[in-house]
Amino acid sequence: DAGVIQSPRHEVTEMGQEVTLRCKPISGHDYLFWYRQTMMRGLELLIYFNNNVPIDDSGMPEDRFSAKMPNASFSTLKIQPSEPRDSAVYFCASSLGKPQPINYGYTFGSGTRLTVV
Amino acid sequence: RKEVEQDPGPFNVPEGATVAFNCTYSNSASQSFFWYRQDCRKEPKLLMSVYSSGNEDGRFTAQLNRASQYISLLIRDSKLSDSATYLCAVSGQNFVFGPGTRLSVLP
Numbered sequence: 001d002a003g004v005i006q007s008p009r010h011e012v013t014e015m016g017q018e019v020t021l022r023c024k025p026i027s028g029h030d031y032l033f034w035y036r037q038t039m040m041r042g043l044e045l046l047i048y049f050n051n052n053v054p055i056d057d058s059g060m061p062e063d064r065f066s067a068k069m070p071n072a073s074f075s076t077l078k079i080q081p082s083e084p085r086d087s088a089v090y091f092c093a094s095s096l097g098k099p100q101p102i103n104y105g106y107t108f109g110s111g112t113r114l115t116v117v
Numbered sequence: 118r119k120e121v122e123q124d125p126g127p128f129n130v131p132e133g134a135t136v137a138f139n140c141t142y143s144n145s146a147s148q149s150f151f152w153y154r155q156d157c158r159k160e161p162k163l164l165m166s167v168y169s170s171g172n173e174d175g176r177f178t179a180q181l182n183r184a185s186q187y188i189s190l191l192i193r194d195s196k197l198s199d200s201a202t203y204l205c206a207v208s209g210q211n212f213v214f215g216p217g218t219r220l221s222v223l224p
Binding site: 033035042043045048091098099100101104105106107108109110111 | 148149151153159160161162163166167168204206208209211212213214215216217
């Protein structure tokens with residue numbers, strides 16, 4: 001199994017540009033999570049999907065952020081327009097069912113390090 | 118109050134020391150608990166799940182106290198390779214990670 005695959009690994013963009021982050025969850029996993037990590041705020045849940053349906057997007061900072069999951073094997077997180085304060089590492093994670101010991105919790109992708117200048 | 122809180126750290130300990138981390142959570146409906154390890158510039162990786170009866174994996178012991186709403190992680194005979202940030206995670210109604218506690222094991 002290739003694990004959770006995220007792309008790109010690094011992204012540097014100018015303020016105001018649109019940024020799209022991509023995630024391919026582990027095959028068969030029905031939960032997908034987008035987290036953002038910064039030194040100041042730690043690992044924050046932005047949104048999660050169950051069976052491709054967004055369940056809770058209360059962590060999405062503002063309308064500039066949007067996420068989609070058109071099918072079970074692909075999700076995107078889009079920021080438009082991007083701002084310097086969006087600079088962070090964005091992680092995608094998936095699990096089979098809600099994360100629990102029996103399913104070994106979350107499996108994270110390697111993350112996308114976003115820098116907005 | 119944050120949903121999940123951890124010892125602020127950092128913890129600097131000599132090799133061979135025993136170190137304990139604590140994590141408290143506010144949502145009593147939380148169902149599943151984990152400890153994750155995160156190395157610098159890497160993704161979090163599952164270290165161990167936390168079972169109600171407590172569980173041990175080699176030098177690592179995790180415990181859950183539902184009444185007081187905290188989990189703990191004990192590392193015995195610490196190694197240089199244990200240096201990392203340790204994150205607790207709570208799953209159930211919400212999916213929340215603690216801020217992490219950084220551990221440096223010194224030679």
